[in-house]
Amino acid sequence: MSVPKFANVPHSFHAELKKRIGSYFEEVGKSTTGDYPIFMKAVILMVTFMVIYVHLVFFTPGVVMQILESILLGGVVAAIGFNVMHDGAHGSFSKYKWINSFAALSLNILGGNNFMWNVKHNVIHHAFTNVDGVDDDIDIQPWMRMSTTQKKYRLHKYQHIYFWFLYSLLYIFWIFVLDYQKYFKSKIGSMPLKKMKLSDHLVFWGFKVFHLFLFVGLPIYMVGFTSWLISFLIFTLVAGLVLSLVFQLAHTVEHTAFPMPHETTGKMEDEWAVHQIKTTANFATNNKLVSWLVGGLNFQIEHHLFPKISHIHYPAISKIIRQACQEYGIVYIEYPRVRYAVASHVAFLKQMGRAA
Numbered sequence: 215m216s217v218p219k220f221a222n223v224p225h226s227f228h229a230e231l232k233k234r235i236g237s238y239f240e241e242v243g244k245s246t247t248g249d250y251p252i253f254m255k256a257v258i259l260m261v262t263f264m265v266i267y268v269h270l271v272f273f274t275p276g277v278v279m280q281i282l283e284s285i286l287l288g289g290v291v292a293a294i295g296f297n298v299m300h301d302g303a304h305g306s307f308s309k310y311k312w313i314n315s316f317a318a319l320s321l322n323i324l325g326g327n328n329f330m331w332n333v334k335h336n337v338i339h340h341a342f343t344n345v346d347g348v349d350d351d352i353d354i355q356p357w358m359r360m361s362t363t364q365k366k367y368r369l370h371k372y373q374h375i376y377f378w379f380l381y382s383l384l385y386i387f388w389i390f391v392l393d394y395q396k397y398f399k400s401k402i403g404s405m406p407l408k409k410m411k412l413s414d415h416l417v418f419w420g421f422k423v424f425h426l427f428l429f430v431g432l433p434i435y436m437v438g439f440t441s442w443l444i445s446f447l448i449f450t451l452v453a454g455l456v457l458s459l460v461f462q463l464a465h466t467v468e469h470t471a472f473p474m475p476h477e478t479t480g481k482m483e484d485e486w487a488v489h490q491i492k493t494t495a496n497f498a499t500n501n502k503l504v505s506w507l508v509g510g511l512n513f514q515i516e517h518h519l520f521p522k523i524s525h526i527h528y529p530a531i532s533k534i535i536r537q538a539c540q541e542y543g544i545v546y547i548e549y550p551r552v553r554y555a556v557a558s559h560v561a562f563l564k565q566m567g568r569a570a
């Protein structure tokens with residue numbers, strides 16, 4: 215599929231939003247990046263990660279403690295992904311570029327690769343959200359059917375049951391299979407990767423080896439194969455489930471749309487900002503703990519419209535965006551609690567497994 219084009223409209227909703235959000239930041243005199251509050255959060259998460267890692271690898275806790283610590287490690291890894299890596303990659307972590315690059319590198323230490331992430335997430339997913347054939351986040355084929363335009367198989371009838379298991383596998387698959395597929399095919403879905411420089415190749419391989427040393431070689435040497443395998447499986451399955459769920463709750467629920475470009479012109483029906491709002495949902499935005507843990511990804515509408523603004527500003531700018539949506543007659547999708555969003559995701563999967 216060629217790259218879809220968004221409708222070009224005079225006096226666009228996007229321009230209006232940018233104007234209102236711009237005036238807000240001028241009024242309050244704040245920078246749009248995260249800076250100090252985010253650094254504190256990053257330090258808390260990194261220190262927690264290191265303490266658990268060191269305890270698991272060098273102090274061999276008892277089995278119950280080992281299992282609990284491994285579960286916690288999975289949660290902390292997901293939180294680092296949401297709060298440090300994701301913001302760094304978007305350039306919203308700090309006003310300094312080098313600090314953003316440093317934050318984004320946390321992904322490489324955890325086994326992923328920031329070059330692939332930039333293309334998959336920042337370029338493709340953020341521009342062409344929920345466009346089947348382009349957005350890699352809804353391409354879990356043939357295992358799952360995430361849009362009516364995707365081929366249906368008999369097993370999809372049960373996808374609202376087995377998705378828990380598949381989502382748990384995401385992290386292991388991501389670091390051991392999907393990154394290499396993207397690397398060797400030089401493609402993400404149907405979209406070609408931009409050319410990798412020598413430094414990109416070196417970073418890719420250097421960190422993959424470093425990750426294997428840190429998360430496979432060294433722990434096996436210290437605690438033995440079986441003990442390592444138990445911890446490794448628990449922490450990667452927990453991280454995979456949390457990461458998948460938070461990213462899926464934002465776009466694949468009952469009320470979000472899956473627009474497709476016009477077959478011959480390749481044009482999308484809406485302008486970009488309206489497309490983002492129609493394909494995205496918020497959840498539990500009043501829950502401060504959820505907001506803190508998922509790095510504002512529960513304010514996904516705000517994130518999709520302004521990915522370069524740090525998530526610490528989302529509660530404030532969401533009021534402005536809500537108001538504008540009301541004035542322009544655009545539906546702002548929000549689930550008040552996490553469990554409603556999860557229920558809606560399950561209902562959506564059920565629908566997709568049965569619909570024509």
Ligand SMILES: [Zn+2]
Nearest residue numbers: 300304335521
């Ligand atoms: Zn993002």
